[in-house]
Amino acid sequence: MPGPLDHLKIIELGHVIAGPFSAALLSDFGADVIKIEAPNRTDMMRDLGPKAEDGAGVWWKTLGRNKKILSLDWKSGEGRDILRKLVEGADVLIENFRPGVLERAGIGPETLHEWNPDLIVLRVSGYGQEGPMRDVPAFGRAAEAMSGLAHLTGFPDGPPMHPGFPAADSTTGLMGALGIMIALFAREKGIVRGQVVDLAVFEALLRLMDYPVPALTGANLSPRRNGLRQPMDFAPGGMFRTSDGVWLTVSAGSAETAQRLLRAVGGDSLADDPRFETLGEMSQHMAVVFDAINDFVTQHTAEEVTAVFARHDAVASRVLSVEEITTNEQIRHRGDIVSVEGEQTQVIGPIPHLSATPGELRWLGRPPGADSRSILSDLGFDDEQISALCEAGLVRLEGRGTP
Template structure:
C-alpha cells in the first residue's frame, strides 16, 4: 500500500515537542524522517516522563516513531559535510532552536538553499525569527500565556490555568506540518522553490483561539475565564456531575439544539420561555440556563441523564479518563489506538483517516544512532570512512549510548 508522502525526505534538527511533532505527523503518512541528534547529547524527550516496561521513555516512543535516527555532530566541519549531503537529497528541514542559532552555526537558510534551492525549511521558535522578542527564550507555557489561552482557562475568582497537555507545543507541531504541506504544494505547482516557514509557538494557539480578537475589536466584548462555563457563554452548556459521580459536558450550538436541551432538563415550560427564544436572548440569561441544567443533572445518575437526553436528541458527553479512552468502543472501532509488532506500548494512530492512502505506525522511537550506518552508506560513505568519523567523534553508532 502506497502512502501519500512516501517520496518526501525530511531532515529533523528539532528537539523536544514542537518541531519534532511536525515531522512525526508527516512520518505517519509515509515521509522519510531522518532525526539528527548530537553524539552524547540526545533529545530530552527520551528521558522526560515515565518509562515503559523496557526502560524506554513512553513519550519518546510515540514522538520518535517512524523516524530514522542519525547521531551526528553537524557543527564540526566533517559533520557539516555529512549534513550538506543529506540536505542535498532532502525536501524539508525542520529546526526549532532559538532564533539565530542556525545562522551562528553557518547553516542559516541562505546556506541551506545554496546546498538545495528546493528545500522547504520550517523554523519554529518561541516568538518568531524577527521582532523585539525574537531572541527571548520561551517554552510552551509561555506561549499559552501569550496566546490568551491561560487567561481564559480557570474560574473567574481563581488564577489563570494551563490545560492538561502541552497545548502550545502540540498545536505548533500540527500547524508546522500544515505549513510544510502548503510549501510543498506551492513548490509542486511551480509557485515557489524552497521557502522558509517562520512559525512562533504562540502563533498556532493564537490562530486557533481566533474569536476573542474579533469579539473585542468588533463587538467590544472581552472574554473572561468562566469556570465550568464558556468564557463568553454564547450558547448553553458547561460541565456537570451526575449523582453517581460522573462528569458530563453539555453543549448546544444553535437555537434549535438549545431548545432541545432546555426541553430535556426543564420540559416545555423552560424550552418555550420567551427569554430563551434565540441564542442572543438566551446569552443574557445564561446563569439561569446553567442552573437549570445543573439542577437536572446533579440529582440523576449517568444512565438517567443519558436516557432523558437521548429522548430529546440533546448532547451530553461523558468526560473520559485515559483508561476509558483506551477501552472506548468507538475509539477502538476507529482503530485510533494502535500497536506495532514486538511492542507492548500502544500509541494514538495516524489521524485523519484517508480512504485510499492511510497512514501507519511502522515502528516506535528507536535508540540513539540506530540508523547512522545505514544513512551514511546510502549517502555513499564506505565502512572505513564511517569508522573514521565515529572514531573522531563526529558520528555515533547504534548501541553506544544509553
C-alpha cells in the first residue's frame, strides 16, 4: 500500500541532524526525499560515531533512511539550473544552514518561490532568521542551554547537565516535520500557497519546556534542578535504586494514584496521614514522601517492589539500558525496532503507528551519489550529459568520486 505521503516530494539541503531528521520522519510515511550533498563534501553524519560492518556510520544509516542521494554542486551555474528543475517539481525544501547562506547563493525564499510559488521551505537555524542573535553560531548543546533544559537537569549542588541524546536537534526535527505538515495543510485548504517555516533549534525545546514560564510569570515560582526528583515535584515520584541494584522511576499524577503509591510504600498510616490528603498539601511535604519511597525501594529487590506496586495499582518502571530496549518484549511486539533485508543494523521504526497507512522502512542510508544517475535521468539528462557533469566535478556518481 502506498504511504500516506507517497506523492510528497522533498528536497533536502540539510546536514547533520535537525533538518535531515525532519525529512527522515516524513520519509517513513512515503515522502519522496532527495538529499543533496556536495560532490566533494558529504554529510558529516556519514563518518560521525561508530561504524557498521560495511564501514558506514550507523547514525547515518538511520538519518539517511528512505532517502535518495544526489551528489550535486548546487552553487555552480549548471548545478543551480538542476536544482531549479528539482524545486519546480517539489513540495518542500529543507535547509539548516546558517542564516544568509541560501541568499548569498542566490536561492533565498524569494527566488525559490519564483521557481515554485507552492513550495514549503523549512529553514532551521540556531537562533532563527531574524533577531539580534541571528548570526551567532550555535549547536544543539547551545540550544539546550538557551531553552532552560540544561538548567533544570542535574543535582541542586551540581552543574547543569545535558541529556544523554541530542535533545535539541531531535526535537527540532520533530517540530520541523510538524511545521511542514501544517503548512501543507494550509496550502491544501487554499489559505496560502507556499510559505517559509522559520524554526530556531532552541525553540522546539522551549515549547516543550512550557510549564516553567507560566509557573514563574503566573505564580512567581522559579524551578530549580532537583536531582532524582522533578524540578517542581508537586506529585510524588522520582528515581530510586532497589536493593539488587536496579533503577526504577516511580510516579503518580493525581491525588488518587498518589494515595495508592503511598499505601504501597508505607501502608495505611502513611496514605491516611492528613498531610497527604491532597496533592496541594502533599507538595508541602514532598521531601517526607520522597524519603518514604526511597526507604521502601532501597530495602527491596526490583521484583519485590514491582509485585507490591502491582497489587496497589501503582507505577514503578524499570529504567532500561539500550541492550534492554532492543530485547524488551513490548517494544518488539510494537515493531518499534526494525531493519531491512541485508542489513545487520537495526533502527527505530516508523512512529506513530497508523492503523490504515502505517509507515515503512524501505532502506537505510545509501552511499554518496547513490541515486545521482537515476534522478538526473528523470530530469531528462542522457548518459553523455551525466558523464560530462561528472567529469566537470558538478556531480558524483556512486563509486566515482570527483576528478
